[in-house]
Every structure is written in C-alpha cells, then in structure tokens.
Amino acid sequence: MSSPDIASILENSRELDRLRKEQEEVLVEINKLHKKLQATPEVVEKPGDSSLARLKAKYIQAKDLSEREVTISNLLLSQLDTFLPSGLPGQQRIKMDGNDQKRKRMKCDSDISRLSPSMWRYIEACVSLKDEQVAARVTSDAEKDEWFVVKVINFDEKTKEFEVLDEEPGDDEEGSGQKKYKLPSSCIIPFPKRNDPLSTQEFPAGRNVLAVYPGTTALYKATVISTPRKRKSDEYLLEFDDDEEDGALPQRTVPFHKVVPLPEGHRQ
16 A cells, blocks of 8 residues: 555545544534523524524534545545455465456456445445536645646546546646546545535634635635625635735635535645
C-alpha cells in the first residue's frame, strides 16, 4: 500500500470520527428540545415560538450526518477491500500458461457479480455522479492543493477512477480549451443537491469550509460567518483566507450548493 493510499484512508477515518462527534452534539441538542417540549408542550402555541422548526432542522442535520457517515464508511470499506490480500501468496505463484491466462480472464469477468453490498453501493454512488459538477483536487504538490469545479464524464469501475472535464481552465493553463483528468475518489467531493436545500448539511458559523470563490470555478478555504437558515436565503456569508482588501477580509455570499467540507490536511 502506497503512502497516498494510506493518507487517504487516514483522512477518511478522521472524517468519520468528526461526523460521529458532530452527530453526538446534534443528538444532545435534540434531547434538550425533547425535554423542553415534554415539560412545556404549550410553548409551541405561543406566537413566534420556533421550537418545532428548530427540532425539524436538527433532525434534518442528523439525517444528513448519518447519510454522510454511511458514504464515508462505504468508501473506507472499498479502500480496505482493495488492499486485502487475495489469491495465492507471491512466493507460490508460477508463470501461467495460455489456459491459466484464459481462466484468469474468466475469473475477472465473474468478479463483478461477486462484489460486496458495500462495494456495490460505493460504485453506484460514483456512477450516479456522471454529468454532475463536483469539486476536484486536480493538482497537489508540497506547497498547496488546487481544487476546481469539474464535470464528471465517467467512472471506471475497475480502476475506481473518475474521468473529469475542466470546462473553464484558467488563463495560465498551457494550451487552450477544456482539459480532462483521471482522478481517484479521494480527489473528488460531490456538491450538495441544488434542488434539495433542506436535506443538506449546514455548516455552523465559525466552521472552516471549501467554497467556490465568486465569479470563478476555483475553490478556496473559507470561514462561515452566517448560515443560509440564519440569513433566510440559500447563500452562506463567508470570509475567504488570503482575500484581504484594504487591511480587512471582505465577507462574500456563496450559494449553499457550492460549499463543501474542508478536506483534512488542506494546504493553500
């Protein structure tokens, strides 16, 4: 197993741990609201009371966190399955003749029908992203990670790689026109569903996120200043790192469907 593979597994493990901690925090808030409603049920009849709306929002958040946990768990399972030893140990393998090669091809063809349920769910989730826009880390070096909005062209079920298209490459890109990349799933983050804001995880004020900078197709680290629900709109109010103007960080609005979790160990 290579270092990048190990790093990806560890990153997903940390994300899983963060999700579970956040679920615990949400559950505490839900229990507090339950106790309040059980003790004073008449409070919901008072004008301006928002107890039920807050309870609904917490349940939506809990549901989104749970679904995200399932996604990350399935991804971890598939990553671990990839590296589990299979077949004969290396020292027992011998050179295969023509018939052995043929049997191997037949075995590979039958492997598709013997995938685990978790792997099927993972593949289905990846395949469903075809023609969707996602956030993709297209370059990564010792100094920084670069994330852009790209369109998914295809998902290769054998290599577990996405083929994506950068429809609007920057002016400093070599050549001209659209660019294609092949990327592992660890370099892809799906955007929230644009037409389903209520089922989308809302990042609280103060949380660091990765967001599309207004007027561009590039994503940068930002801090949540105000949430869509608080602003009663479909936009976050964010402060982007390194976006200083006249000695201060301007606050910019970004649609909720262009904001995703900040990857562990992000470098900018």
